Amino acid sequence: MTKKAIILLSGGLDSVTVLALAKQQGYDIYALSFDYGQKHNSELTSAREIAQDYQVAEHKVINLGLGEIGGSALTDDALKVPVTHQEGIPVTYVPARNTVFLSFALGWAEVLGAHDIFIGVNAVDYSGYPDCRPEFIKAFQVLANLATKAGVEGHEIKIHAPLIHMSKGEIIQQGTKLHVNYAQTVSCYAASSDGLACGECDACRLRQQGFEQAEVSDPTQYQ
Amino acid sequence: MTKKAIILLSGGLDSVTVLALAKQQGYDIYALSFDYGQKHNSELTSAREIAQDYQVAEHKVINLGLGEIGGSALTDDALKVPVTHQEGIPVTYVPARNTVFLSFALGWAEVLGAHDIFIGVNAVDYSGYPDCRPEFIKAFQVLANLATKAGVEGHEIKIHAPLIHMSKGEIIQQGTKLHVNYAQTVSCYAASSDGLACGECDACRLRQQGFEQAEVSDPTQYQ
Numbered sequence: 001m002t003k004k005a006i007i008l009l010s011g012g013l014d015s016v017t018v019l020a021l022a023k024q025q026g027y028d029i030y031a032l033s034f035d036y037g038q039k040h041n042s043e044l045t046s047a048r049e050i051a052q053d054y055q056v057a058e059h060k061v062i063n064l065g066l067g068e069i070g071g072s073a074l075t076d077d078a079l080k081v082p083v084t085h086q087e088g089i090p091v092t093y094v095p096a097r098n099t100v101f102l103s104f105a106l107g108w109a110e111v112l113g114a115h116d117i118f119i120g121v122n123a124v125d126y127s128g129y130p131d132c133r134p135e136f137i138k139a140f141q142v143l144a145n146l147a148t149k150a151g152v153e154g155h156e157i158k159i160h161a162p163l164i165h166m167s168k169g170e171i172i173q174q175g176t177k178l179h180v181n182y183a184q185t186v187s188c189y190a191a192s193s194d195g196l197a198c199g200e201c202d203a204c205r206l207r208q209q210g211f212e213q214a215e216v217s218d219p220t221q222y223q
Numbered sequence: 224m225t226k227k228a229i230i231l232l233s234g235g236l237d238s239v240t241v242l243a244l245a246k247q248q249g250y251d252i253y254a255l256s257f258d259y260g261q262k263h264n265s266e267l268t269s270a271r272e273i274a275q276d277y278q279v280a281e282h283k284v285i286n287l288g289l290g291e292i293g294g295s296a297l298t299d300d301a302l303k304v305p306v307t308h309q310e311g312i313p314v315t316y317v318p319a320r321n322t323v324f325l326s327f328a329l330g331w332a333e334v335l336g337a338h339d340i341f342i343g344v345n346a347v348d349y350s351g352y353p354d355c356r357p358e359f360i361k362a363f364q365v366l367a368n369l370a371t372k373a374g375v376e377g378h379e380i381k382i383h384a385p386l387i388h389m390s391k392g393e394i395i396q397q398g399t400k401l402h403v404n405y406a407q408t409v410s411c412y413a414a415s416s417d418g419l420a421c422g423e424c425d426a427c428r429l430r431q432q433g434f435e436q437a438e439v440s441d442p443t444q445y446q
Binding site: 069104107108131143151 | 283285286287288289291292293316317318319320321322323326327329330331333334353354356358359362363365366367369370371372374375
């Protein structure tokens with residue numbers, strides 16, 4: 001029997017690379033995306049296209065009232081996505097986002113009887129978000145095994161973060177080897193509704209540097 | 224300045240007791256409820272009334288597509304709420320529910336600058352749910368401090384589970400001392416839309432036993 005894996009699929013560059021990696025490792029893919037009130041929701045269009053191209057076993061897009069708690073430029077109309085780099089934890093940080101996303105993945109894993117969850121977090125070019133660090137992922141894995149029926153019954157749940165120690169350039173090189181179509185991905189926090197990137201925000205800046213480092217031509221379409 | 228606390232408020236007997244305890248301890252109360260597709264959503268009517276009676280600083284009811292992942296008799300129309308007690312982890316268990324709820328509480332705590340989160344889980348009369356155990360709460364607290372800006376900046380986030388070692392009878396005794404109006408609470412998994420209890424499900428059974436143990440008359444209205 002093929003092993004099932006849940007992949008958190010935002011529609012960005014990192015998550016599609018993770019999907020391609022998990023597919024290469026022979027998993028049956030269950031892709032999970034969230035409509036959480038993000039302004040750049042063209043990433044969901046990308047996520048749907050990617051899920052279809054990779055012929056995933058199932059793709060769920062869950063509605064989440066994450067924007068209702070506010071506090072992030074990604075969901076709150078009163079806060080603008082900055083175009084200059086900020087030191088420290090930036091205003092685009094969505095409070096507890098990865099904790100919420102992984103919790104849902106965990107719930108779905110229980111329902112499916114899956115023991116593997118993949119997330120494309122990255123501790124090198126990570127914009128300073130606390131929930132992208134290796135110690136966060138480790139702590140979530142401990143929690144996952146205490147929180148669930150599977151854990152109680154001794155089937156270890158594993159949180160895979162295969163990109164965590166890679167630079168953006170290394171991620172793109174890895175994905176390019178796996179024939180990932182990066183033209184299909186949206187990284188920009190201020191992407192237009194048809195997925196055109198602003199070229200100025202932190203996410204665009206990291207992405208551009210990544211293609212330069214990887215010496216791969218950048219297929220991103222800008223506004 | 225008064226300290227802010229997030230209270231997970233289901234509208235059941237346990238969560239209102241926790242709210243009363245936190246209020247007594249002098250916290251400003253930020254109550255958080257979820258509309259997650261539970262069949263017994265009359266508990267949300269109770270939660271709203273309770274929040275109003277306790278004059279909380281704010282009450283949020285977040286829409287969550289938790290039912291979309293299925294797997295529980297509480298959200299899935301294909302699964303019936305059982306009326307007899309089941310050994311092991313029962314079909315009313317909602318996969319990763321407390322992990323998801325605490326994750327949202329954590330996000331809101333970050334936005335508000337609150338460092339205290341209260342949850343009414345109970346390890347004694349807990350229906351066999353893995354995410355009601357003390358080790359789960361401890362693991363979430365570790366995670367919370369790694370996942371957040373507050374944690375990174377050294378403001379410890381604390382997960383309070385004041386009922387965790389109490390029996391249902393002790394919880395009711397405690398709440399009765401604090402003048403909790405238990406008539407207002409809904410515990411039943413199969414409650415009617417106007418909040419009348421079935422008197423037969425696991426939650427009803429535990430609640431009835433609790434009032435007997437506490438030697439407090441049971442104000443529950445049955446169908």
